[in-house]
Amino acid sequence: MMAELHNYLGVGAVLFVLGAIGFLTRRNLILMTLSAELMLQGVTLNLVAFSYLHENYQGQAFAVFIVAVAACEAGVALALFVALYRRKRTLDAGAWRELAEEGLDSGRGVEEPPVAPRLPVHPEFPRLTPAGRVPEVPKRRAERRV
Amino acid sequence: MFAQTDWFGGPALAVLPPLLGFLAVWWLMPRAEAWPRSAGALLGLAALASGGLTLFQPGTAMVQNLLFGFFALVAIGAAVLMITNRNPLYSALWFVVVTLCVCGLFLLRSAPFLAAASAIVYAGAIIVTFLFLIMLAQQAVGVAAYDQRARQPLAATLLGFLVLGGLLCALRPWVTETAANRSAATSETAAATSASRSQAILRAGVSPDPSAVRHSDATGGLTPAARQAPLRGSPLSQRGDQPVGTVRGLGRSLFGDYLYAVELAGTLLMVASIGAIAIALRTPQGKR
Numbered sequence: 001m002m003a004e005l006h007n008y009l010g011v012g013a014v015l016f017v018l019g020a021i022g023f024l025t026r027r028n029l030i031l032m033t034l035s036a037e038l039m040l041q042g043v044t045l046n047l048v049a050f051s052y053l054h055e056n057y058q059g060q061a062f063a064v065f066i067v068a069v070a071a072c073e074a075g076v077a078l079a080l081f082v083a084l085y086r087r088k089r090t091l092d093a094g095a096w097r098e099l100a101e102e103g104l105d106s107g108r109g110v111e112e113p114p115v116a117p118r119l120p121v122h123p124e125f126p127r128l129t130p131a132g133r134v135p136e137v138p139k140r141r142a143e144r145r146v
Numbered sequence: 147m148f149a150q151t152d153w154f155g156g157p158a159l160a161v162l163p164p165l166l167g168f169l170a171v172w173w174l175m176p177r178a179e180a181w182p183r184s185a186g187a188l189l190g191l192a193a194l195a196s197g198g199l200t201l202f203q204p205g206t207a208m209v210q211n212l213l214f215g216f217f218a219l220v221a222i223g224a225a226v227l228m229i230t231n232r233n234p235l236y237s238a239l240w241f242v243v244v245t246l247c248v249c250g251l252f253l254l255r256s257a258p259f260l261a262a263a264s265a266i267v268y269a270g271a272i273i274v275t276f277l278f279l280i281m282l283a284q285q286a287v288g289v290a291a292y293d294q295r296a297r298q299p300l301a302a303t304l305l306g307f308l309v310l311g312g313l314l315c316a317l318r319p320w321v322t323e324t325a326a327n328r329s330a331a332t333s334e335t336a337a338a339t340s341a342s343r344s345q346a347i348l349r350a351g352v353s354p355d356p357s358a359v360r361h362s363d364a365t366g367g368l369t370p371a372a373r374q375a376p377l378r379g380s381p382l383s384q385r386g387d388q389p390v391g392t393v394r395g396l397g398r399s400l401f402g403d404y405l406y407a408v409e410l411a412g413t414l415l416m417v418a419s420i421g422a423i424a425i426a427l428r429t430p431q432g433k434r
Contacts, residue, residue: 004214006320008255011218013313015225015244017306018171022229024302025175027292030276031234034241037268038225041248044264052255052391057399060257061407064400067260067267068411072418074272079422081279086428091283092292131235131284 008049016042029084029091033077040070163200164314166193167226168307174230175299190226194219214254221247232294234280242269256391 015038022035044063051059081091088095170193173186198219221244228240245268252261283290296302400408 004210006317007214007218008251009317009320010314011221011251013310013317014167014222015248017310017313018222018225018229020309021171021302021306024306025296025299026229027295027297028234028290030280031229031237031293034238034276035229037272038228038241038244041244041264041268044260045248045251048252048255048257048260051257057396057403060260060396061399061404063257063260064263064396065404065407065411067264068415071267071271072414074275075422076418076425078275078279079426082426085279085283090290090292091279092290094292094297131233 005049005053009046012042012045012049014042015039015045027093029077029081029093032093033074033081037070037074040066161311163193163197164307164311166190166196167310168303169193171226171230171307172299172303174226175296175303176230176232176294177296177299186230190223194223197222210254214251217247217250217254221251233289234293235277235284238273238277238280242273245269245273257396258391259393259396 019035019038019040019042022038023032026032026035044066047059047063047066049059051057051063084096085091166189170186170190173189174183198215224240224243224247228237228244231237231240246265249261249265252258252264
């Protein structure tokens, strides 16, 4: 029972590192924030494991405050993202590169990738959020509809 | 129990899971061109399996171990999928999976209030509002170009897994100490254990001797003696006869020891909500 402490610490370390990697590599502002939350989850796991080890509530109380601060952070971040999105119509963190300090080589590795041409959208179609593959309509039904 | 020390002591199984994980994460990172992702998935599964083998401890508390392994492996796998998915919608949903698994780990560590709170706050509130914004952005452009390619994937992944290797290496002495303690505790007699425990209590409670502190540090604070050491804290949060982890105890601690901090957290929440409303307002006040 006690021996499991290092397991929890290990899982917390893995979550923390994965969050750090996500924060460094992703370019979407929302995903960067979510990666930071992932790092917080790892830290919270450590605190709870130590609270269980020492059989007191200090770690759990600290973790409750972490959750509260994470909620504040998410709210302010969301408001900022809405304001930024209204300016430039994008959630790309690289779109705000001119805010960086001058002389920094901040543009390295963030050049725009060649994008596959998007299929033209029929003007009468309702514009739904593409959340996956386009479903394949069975042949028979398609013929019947025509 | 039988091979725990050898497995962790052997360099192969201590290095293998992070290495496989590094390869898997790097392979799965979003790129511009099409590439076979199944190889990355296989690498990731191999990393999870080897990591699970290293973590798995045959012995007592089998159900707890199985639950821990399930929650831990699903959390890690979902975290990898979250940071490597090209579609931010799916990433947000994988984050929900990570959160729920971490809540399961909280429950295993007897923190039910924290599990409920983080499930409500993370999976309920934060993700839903972020999903709204993601859908708003995707309605205009679809899956955007900036999501289809990672920034410096190799360097970031290498750096991250170097940090992870350092952290796991720092944990390794604890693991071997724990295994040694466990085998020692089974062979030791009860009288000797209680004698050493009372000695350790005396040492830890009476004299702030650095050597005694170092001794309890060297055993990782994992021995029963260290567990019995007197706790600091005000009398409100002192454990009575009831077990640790009840919501009642946490409430007493929060509103007894940490009352000012709770008030501060409430103030912080209010300030943050006012700030969020002020930032996100479409037309600033008085500029209409």
